Amino acid sequence: MRHFLDFExxxxxxxxxxxxxxxxxxxxxxxxxxxxxxxxxxxxxxxxSTYSKLTPWQKALVARHPDRPKCLDYVRALIDDFMPLAGDRAFAEDAAVIGGIGRFRGHSVVVMGTEKGTDTESRVKHNFGMAKPEGYRKARRLMELAGRFGLPILSFVDTSGAFPGIEAEARGQAEAIARAIEAGLDAPVPFVATIIGEGGSGGAIALAAADRVLMLEHSIYSVISPEGCASILWRDAAQASTAADALKLTAQDLSRLQLIDAVVPEPVGGAQRDPAAAMRAVADKVWSSLEPLLAQDAVTLRARRREKFLEMGKHGIA
Known part of the structure; x- marks a missing residue:
């Protein structure tokens, strides 16, 4: 049964x-x-007509659509011979972050991403895509593994943010996210990240400190959710629509600000209307982004990646 959003x-x-x-x-x-x-x-x-003039808040709703393809859908569709890897080798396994080794268009790769789940049972299992410290430490382990064996990294991000629970903070949530970002910036291999739904705060950039950052047309990427921003600035989560306008969180805004590298077009009506077509478009854009990077050496990749993220502050101010 198809789910319709309020504006639909x-x-x-x-x-x-x-x-x-x-x-x-x-x-x-x-x-x-x-x-x-x-x-x-x-x-x-x-x-x-409706989807040609979506507001930022409406795009946020589309990015969260329950029928939108999730990380595991992309892994199944794009990655051959996928072998999942579990655990951070320090505390526990975190199902909010999935990862492993597989083949993408004939090339061995390390794949990782945040998984929200598709029904009540899987959403609880994956903690609605909100990772704990062990999830980010697993991501760091995967990126270091990729560097050790010379495997490109592909990530698929879809999270409202890192898990905000007390136990996560007690186990070093901020440090784990920072170390994951550091591992991404330091990876000696090509790294392509794709925001497939929500890209929320440090919980998203921990898996997206990449050479190329792609966003689906109706995805969002922001330092905070519209509801969280509204609660802080106006003490009223009902102001989320106003906050979404101010945050510049759409793919089009971020492309204009040069904070991402490409916007991947979605089928008319969003990826949820035709998941197979959306995933094919992502596969083509990931490959066109990855292929030129395969010829670059580790020193060049690291230097350009760090320069890319340092430049973001200048673009934002401009």
């Missing part, structure tokens, strides 16, 4: 009518094919 209600009503007419036609009592075709064309036009 006119579309939901129209598609509901189309489904009713199709059921009537299927019974054989009357042929309504022409009416169905007319309404289908109207629905497609409405869908394209």
């Amino acid at each position: 209600k006119p579309l939901a009503e129209l598609e509901g009518k189309i489904e009713e007419l199709r059921r009537t036609t299927d019974t054989g009592s009357v042929d309504l094919a022409e009416e169905v075709g007319t309404l289908q064309a109207k629905a497609e036009k409405l869908l394209a």
